[in-house]
Amino acid sequence: MSFERVLGQLRGGLIVSCQAPADSPLHDPYVIGAMAAAAVKQGAIAVRIDSPAHIAAVRDRISVPIIGLWKQVIPSSEVYITPQFHHAQAVAEAGADVIAIDATERSRPGGETLADLVQQIHDQLQKPVMADIDTLASAQAAVAAGVDLLGTTLYGYTRETQHCEPPGFELLGNLIDQFAVPCICEGGIASPAAAQQALKLGASAVVVGTAITGIDILVQRYQAALSDV
Structure with a gap:
């Protein structure tokens, strides 16, 4: 599937x-x-x-695009979303159409630069790259490195943004104003109204996780609330 076709399918939904x-x-x-x-x-x-393993199981059941990643904890780095090329390669081989990577300005494991990783994914895997960013500065660096999509995924989850509460609508607006690269709103979307607001602000698409599939966290929240009664 071509870059253009994949990116075209990730619009408006x-x-x-x-x-x-x-x-x-x-x-x-x-x-x-x-x-x-x-x-x-x-x-x-x-x-x-x-x-x-999860990507391969999903690929067997659906034909729509899969944004794939591999969370890996590496002691020498805070970067954990598809931190190195061999992780991206495994994700691609499992059936992902887009590779999501941590594109924050944090130090990467093994000394690999963001630009190096993006180029390897493009050249060797022939896959578009989604940059999970946290700030406008990290978005600028990601665009300069050649990423194909920007996602607000890590807004609120890094040291620089730990004081911020997702969803990052202000960040999203700045990304849309400053870059031609499509922007996906991800993180903290807890209602259909919030998802709709993200699209109205200009997001190409909206990622929702916990509010739909986070049974563990949702049950914990309800149980905690009931325990206080």
């Missing part, structure tokens, strides 16, 4: 992030595949999936 904590019973390829299939059946234009 809902992307569902189908993930689960590692200690959850839902953290199972079959279950993640079922979540993704249910989301697509109800109109999701794409899904966002973590890890090669």
Whole structure:
């Protein structure tokens, strides 16, 4: 599938992030595949999936684009979303159409630069890259490195933005004003109204995770609220 076709499919709709904590019973390829299939059946234009095993299970069940990533904790770096090329390669081989990577300005493991990683993914894997960013400065660096999509994914989840509360609508507006690269709003979208607002601001698409598929977190919230009564 060409870059243009994939990017064209990621416009104007809902992307569902189908993930689960590692200690959850839902953290199972079959279950993640079922979540993704249910989301697509109800109109999701794409899904966002973590890890090669889960991506492969989802690929067997759906034909819409998969934004793939692989969360890896590396002691020498705070970067954990598809931190190195071999992680991106495994994600691509599992069936992802787009590779999502951490594109913050934090130090990368192994000394690899963001530009190097993007070029390797383009040249060797022939896949578009979604840059998960946290600030306008990281977006500028990501665009300079040649990424194909910007996502507000890490707004509120880095040291620079830990005082910020997602969704990053102000950041989204700045990205849309300053860059021609399509922007996806991800993080903190907790209602259909918020998703609609993101599109009205100019987002190419909206990623929703916890509010749709986060059973573990949602049950914890309800249980905590009821325990206080």
